[in-house]
Amino acid sequence: MTKHGVVVVPEDTVVGVAAGRHFSFPPPRTGDSCKMLAGQIDLGAAMMGSWLDSMKASSPRYKLVAPRVAAAGDVEHDDWMEKHPSALGEFESLAAAASGKQIVMFLDYDGTLSPIVADPDSAVMTDEMREAVRGVAEHFPTAIVSGRGRDKVFNFVRLAELYYAGSHGMDIQGPTADSNHHLNTPSKEGQARSVLCQPASEFLPMIGEVHDLLVEKMTAIPGAMVENNKFCLSVHFRCVEEKKWGTLAEQVRSVLREYPRLRLTQGRKVLEIRPVIKWDKGRALEFLLGALGFADRADVFPIYIGDDRTDEDAFKVLRSRGQGAGILVTRFPKDTLASFSLRDPAEVKDFLHELVIAKS
Numbered sequence: 001m002t003k004h005g006v007v008v009v010p011e012d013t014v015v016g017v018a019a020g021r022h023f024s025f026p027p028p029r030t031g032d033s034c035k036m037l038a039g040q041i042d043l044g045a046a047m048m049g050s051w052l053d054s055m056k057a058s059s060p061r062y063k064l065v066a067p068r069v070a071a072a073g074d075v076e077h078d079d080w081m082e083k084h085p086s087a088l089g090e091f092e093s094l095a096a097a098a099s100g101k102q103i104v105m106f107l108d109y110d111g112t113l114s115p116i117v118a119d120p121d122s123a124v125m126t127d128e129m130r131e132a133v134r135g136v137a138e139h140f141p142t143a144i145v146s147g148r149g150r151d152k153v154f155n156f157v158r159l160a161e162l163y164y165a166g167s168h169g170m171d172i173q174g175p176t177a178d179s180n181h182h183l184n185t186p187s188k189e190g191q192a193r194s195v196l197c198q199p200a201s202e203f204l205p206m207i208g209e210v211h212d213l214l215v216e217k218m219t220a221i222p223g224a225m226v227e228n229n230k231f232c233l234s235v236h237f238r239c240v241e242e243k244k245w246g247t248l249a250e251q252v253r254s255v256l257r258e259y260p261r262l263r264l265t266q267g268r269k270v271l272e273i274r275p276v277i278k279w280d281k282g283r284a285l286e287f288l289l290g291a292l293g294f295a296d297r298a299d300v301f302p303i304y305i306g307d308d309r310t311d312e313d314a315f316k317v318l319r320s321r322g323q324g325a326g327i328l329v330t331r332f333p334k335d336t337l338a339s340f341s342l343r344d345p346a347e348v349k350d351f352l353h354e355l356v357i358a359k360s
Helices: 043-047 051-057 061-065 075-083 091-098 127-139 150-157 188-194 201-218 242-256 281-291 309-321 345-359
Strands: 102-107 142-145 163-166 171-173 195-197 225-228 233-236 262-267 270-275 300-306 325-329 340-342
Touching: 091 300, 091 325, 091 345, 102 127, 102 345, 127 142, 127 345, 142 281, 150 163, 150 171, 163 281, 171 281, 195 281, 201 225, 201 233, 201 242, 201 262, 201 270, 242 262, 242 270, 262 309, 281 300, 281 309, 300 309, 309 325, 325 345, 340 345
Parallel strands: 102 142, 102 300, 142 163, 300 325, 325 340
Antiparallel strands: 163 171, 171 195, 225 233, 233 270, 262 270
8 A cells, every 4th residue: 555645746846955945834825626726817928929039048059969067067057056956965954854744746757757859759757767656656645747648648657556637737637546556557437536627628629629720730840749638739849940940830829819718838849738727737736735635734845846847837836835845857057946956867766766765
């Protein structure tokens, strides 16, 4: 059996524990229902500005070729690392801050549990990483929070004892097995019973229409790929020539002009289309904390690990709650609300192992 009662899936991670830092714990907010948390947002801000400049800024060329330790000794890098120290290097101080509290683990998938790859369908998880996640889940509530469709990310991870929040938290499902039955394939009936939250269900027909239109548009742009994540869509441009990025962005926007209830956001070499509701990884965190009984607990220590802009919504919520630790996975300095950093999925695996060892 798992050594805990429930699993929470925060997408927001907060407060880091480096040497000399202190943790404050203001009264946590009370979690609301799935429908109460979802609201409308203003589409205008999401559509303004230069998308081409933003696309270039998300992955400057030097980041593609710079070696892993090239930035070591650089003033900017060193200053950033002082503010966002390695979660492995500061593991003892982090563990001390979590002492006596219930750790709850939240993990992004792409770039966190698996490397970023050219073909999104090839972003497979190694067996070693799967064992590391399984080990953590035996001791702590554990959830996967991803922009991918829930079914797709479950097929990558294949651990039925976890919570899964797909489509940036718009499709949340609870465990369908305990940790002693992680090899079982959950039944469709069991899956249906465990679905907790789908605040964007009314948008499904619209998202299907836009998917088909985007697939047709992208056929003219070599390397472009449209991924249907059920409650959101992803237009990948990792394999598109940079000179075609502007055309790709304009084609996407031309489709969305006819769908004002959908908004455009950006991740790592991907444009994402989502419903215009106030729902993201941070909202999913708030929903789960309330639904699973952690909203009013001061003795909870959520740890959220992610690598993308969308994970900042989760870091922001935990920071505002004054609980837990946000860990950004990156090899390069980035603006972030996370308090710690890890360089790549290999270090994420090592960090998960350290948690298990500390608990044993």
